[in-house]
Amino acid sequence: MSTETIPDAVKQRTFKRLLAYIKPYRAAFSLSIFGMLGYAAVDTFFFSQIETLIDDGLTEHNPKILLYGAIFVPLVFIGRGLFNFISTYFLNWVGFRVVTTMRQQLFDHMVKLPVSFHDNHSTGELLSKITYTSQQVAEASSRAVLVLIREGAFVIGLLSLMFYHSWQLSLVFLVVGPLIAKVVSVVSKRFRQVSRRIQTAMGNVTTTAEQMLNGHKVVVMYEGQKRESKRFSDINNVTRNQNMKLVTSQSLSTSVIQLIASFSLSMVLVLASFPEMLTELSAGAFTTLLTSMIMLLRPLKQLTTVNSDFQRGIAAAQSIFEVLDERPEQDTGKLVIERAQGNIRFDDVQFAYGDSDAPALDHVSFEVTAGKTLALVGRSGSGKSTISNLLTRFYTPQGGRILLDGVDIYDYKLKCLRRQFALVSQHVTLFNDTIANNIAYGARSEVTPERIREVAEQAFITEFTDNLPLGLDTMVGENGVMLSGGQRQRIAIARALLRDAPILILDEATSALDTESERHIQKALSRLQQNRTSIVIAHRLSTIENADEILVMEDGKVLERGSHAELIERQGAYYQLHSLQFNGGEL
Ligand code: ADP
Ligand code: MG
Numbered sequence: 369m370s371t372e373t374i375p376d377a378v379k380q381r382t383f384k385r386l387l388a389y390i391k392p393y394r395a396a397f398s399l400s401i402f403g404m405l406g407y408a409a410v411d412t413f414f415f416s417q418i419e420t421l422i423d424d425g426l427t428e429h430n431p432k433i434l435l436y437g438a439i440f441v442p443l444v445f446i447g448r449g450l451f452n453f454i455s456t457y458f459l460n461w462v463g464f465r466v467v468t469t470m471r472q473q474l475f476d477h478m479v480k481l482p483v484s485f486h487d488n489h490s491t492g493e494l495l496s497k498i499t500y501t502s503q504q505v506a507e508a509s510s511r512a513v514l515v516l517i518r519e520g521a522f523v524i525g526l527l528s529l530m531f532y533h534s535w536q537l538s539l540v541f542l543v544v545g546p547l548i549a550k551v552v553s554v555v556s557k558r559f560r561q562v563s564r565r566i567q568t569a570m571g572n573v574t575t576t577a578e579q580m581l582n583g584h585k586v587v588v589m590y591e592g593q594k595r596e597s598k599r600f601s602d603i604n605n606v607t608r609n610q611n612m613k614l615v616t617s618q619s620l621s622t623s624v625i626q627l628i629a630s631f632s633l634s635m636v637l638v639l640a641s642f643p644e645m646l647t648e649l650s651a652g653a654f655t656t657l658l659t660s661m662i663m664l665l666r667p668l669k670q671l672t673t674v675n676s677d678f679q680r681g682i683a684a685a686q687s688i689f690e691v692l693d694e695r696p697e698q699d700t701g702k703l704v705i706e707r708a709q710g711n712i713r714f715d716d717v718q719f720a721y722g723d724s725d726a727p728a729l730d731h732v733s734f735e736v737t738a739g740k741t742l743a744l745v746g747r748s749g750s751g752k753s754t755i756s757n758l759l760t761r762f763y764t765p766q767g768g769r770i771l772l773d774g775v776d777i778y779d780y781k782l783k784c785l786r787r788q789f790a791l792v793s794q795h796v797t798l799f800n801d802t803i804a805n806n807i808a809y810g811a812r813s814e815v816t817p818e819r820i821r822e823v824a825e826q827a828f829i830t831e832f833t834d835n836l837p838l839g840l841d842t843m844v845g846e847n848g849v850m851l852s853g854g855q856r857q858r859i860a861i862a863r864a865l866l867r868d869a870p871i872l873i874l875d876e877a878t879s880a881l882d883t884e885s886e887r888h889i890q891k892a893l894s895r896l897q898q899n900r901t902s903i904v905i906a907h908r909l910s911t912i913e914n915a916d917e918i919l920v921m922e923d924g925k926v927l928e929r930g931s932h933a934e935l936i937e938r939q940g941a942y943y944q945l946h947s948l949q950f951n952g953g954e955l
Contacts, residue, residue, distance in 0.1 A: 374686055379679075382686045386509070389469060393462045400462065403455030404518035410448045412525030415660060419533070419652030427651060459514060463506035470502040470688055480696035483762035484722070497691060501684045508681035516674050519667035526660045533653040536645070537636055541661050544632035545668060548625055553672040555621040560676065562614045569607040576600050625665075632661065699782040703775060708788045710738040710870040710901035711773050712759070718767035719758060728754040729765070730924040736917070738870075741902040743912035745945065746921030752905045754924075756873045759903075760789055787812065790864035792896075793875040796856040798848035803833060803859060804840040806848075810863035819866070827862035827892045829855070854885035861892045872902045879907035886911075909949050918942065 374382075390397055417440065425433035474497060478486075486494075530538040580587055580596050587596055639645060640654065712735070719729040728751050736742040744752040757763045758770060761782060770777045777785055790810070798806050804820050807829075817840075824830050824840055832855055836842045848856050857877065864872065874893065878886045890911060897904075906912040913932045920928040920935070920942050928940050935942035 374683065378686065379682050382682050382689060385689060386505070386682070386685045389466045390462060393465055396458045397462050400455045400458035401513075401517055403451045403453070403458065404514065405521050406451035407448060407455060408518055408521035408525055410444060410451060411522055412529060414444050414448075415526065415656060415663065416529055418656045418659060419650065421652070422655055423650050423652035455514070455518065459510050463510045467502050467506045470505065471498055473692060474498050474502065474688060477692055477694070477696065481691075481694055482697045483757070485694055488722070494691070497688055501687055504684035505681050505688065508677045508684065512674050512678040512681060515667075515670045515677070519670050523664060523667050523671070526664050530657055530660045533657055534645075534649060537639055537649075537657055540632055540635045540639065541664065544628060544635075545664065548628050548665065549668050549672055551621060551624055551628065552669045555617055556673055556676070558617050559614065562610055562617070566607065566610045566614065569603065569610055572603045573600075573607055576603050629662075629665065633658075636661075697782070701778055701780045701782060701785070703780045703784070705773075705780060705784050705788075708773050708870050710736075710788075711771075712736045712742075712871065712901060712903075713771040713774075714755070714768070715771065716768040717758065717765045717770060719754060719763065719765040721754075721763070727924050729758070731768070732924070732926055733768075734917070734919060734926065734929070736901055736903065738901050739899060740916040741897060741904060741912075741914070743915035743918045744903065744905045744921055745909060745912065745918060745942070746927070750921040751924040752921055753875055756791065756875055756903065756905070759871075759873070760786060760791065788869055789871050789873060790867045790869040790896075791873045791875070792857075792860045792864050792877040792893075793873075794877065794879055796848070796860040798844050798851070798856060798859065800844070800846050802838075802841045802843055803829065806844060806859055807840075807862045807866060810867035812867070815866060820862075823862045823865040826865055826895055827858045828888060829858050829862055852885075854881050854889060857881065857885075857889055858892060861889065861896055865896055870900060872897060872900045873905075874902065875905045876907045878911070909946050920945070 417437075421433065421437055424430050425437065478494060478498075527538070527541075530541065576596075576599055580600070587593060636658070640649060714732050714734050717729055717732045718727055720727045730751075732751070732755070734742065744755065746752060754763070758765050759777070761777060764778075772780070772785070772788065799809065803824075804817070807820050807824060808815050820840065821830070824833065829840070833839050833842060842850075844850055844859075848859075851859070860877070877893065878889055881889065886908070904912055904915060912918060916931070917929060918932060918935060919926050920940075922941070928935060928938065928942055930938070936946065
């Protein structure tokens, strides 16, 4: 996110909010500032002793001073090291505390955000907020604080030292210093610009190469070699150009800065050659002045980046607070139920996703009595999954009512309501854990290994795990990469069996499978459907012929309804779909 687009008022609010994160750790934070000030003081003190060393030690030939110096130098560095440790340690201590707090808050908040939020934000974007952006907040702001206080204090110390020795010569620096600072700040702005462009360009290089590699077959089939090569060559050259720009500004700026510094040295030398100056200035004072001038360059350069670091930190914090400010899923329901009977009624329900004009559900009404099976069929995009999304309160209808056992589902406590459903869909989410633990994920309380084994048998999981050395304790790999589609599906079914909810929703639970595996899983599914209210969204019509009622959906409307026999007899849309599939086609 670019910092320019955030209004100042928002930046201020973000800054205050960020301060609140540091507040609990103010003792450690103060300690670290103390360390920074101490560090700058030691450095200034060190340079102030140059005069004594040169004038009293070398010019006056006093060996004692040199010996004192021998003890003095290590002592100074012990102090410097101590202050450095204190400042770095405590600054990072506070920084990492803040990062940890933010990460936890983000994680906990993201779980609570409604499904609509997650549908509208990519996983990559949200992940990078948890991992990267939170770290950016601490890194950028820590750096800003460190430079501002430590280097700021050092600059003040050196300037005081210079003015103490000769205000006339110090004035030279006051003229030249800002000039150098200006050059540095212009250059670093340019740097950031170019670096950002290099980042984008590198991204394009990767994307273009990836496209060719992934689409290699298509490229060679359609003779796209030349086109792809040209595309890549353009992007490749952009990257080179940007890199060269970076090198140019880098080397030019160094020369310009050195040139300005050399002018200032000439001016100092000219001023020092005036007779009244010559008598007044000792060799030591003169050396102190020159050394201080040179020493000032580095902190000044760093100070010019404080603002941009700070802005980066604020922008990162802002992007985190945006997520934290999203409203979590609302739950005003009060009614507590242990186990519903399972009577479901949709009463003239209307619903559209987001700002979409076209309704996903258009005045839909139906009823399923407890223990019965309702099947939903229709083209993809006709609104079948939406019905399941509304039942589980992932989304809220804009009109009409949805009743469970005669009570509006929004009157139930959300937790109680969701417990009434077991959902098996085409996409099975598996956690990187054992098969047994993945099954147990659906359970509401502790389950015994015997019970897990029982449902695993019912879902025909043991058929393939019994051949594995670790059986049900086999790890499934990240998101179940070690398992086939049918095996994953069976784990989802076992999970649903264990959950033992009164209402079952099967959303194209078997559509990813071939007919052979489907037949197998169908047995497990019918077992799951016993004594439950089921809503079955079907892909193959053969699987729902026994449903008590079938709704044929189209464009969010119920086109036809009735039993299989009735619908076939009517010779309408269902009949057409059925004959299509009967002749070997699929929906
Ligand atoms: P089906 O399950 O019958 O294939 P859906 O109920 O998933 O259809 O979708 C119904 C309509 O709503 C489609 O036009 C689809 O594009 C749209 N839709 C589905 N999910 C979302 C969503 N998360 N955001 C916006 N539109 C959606
Ligand atoms: Mg669907």
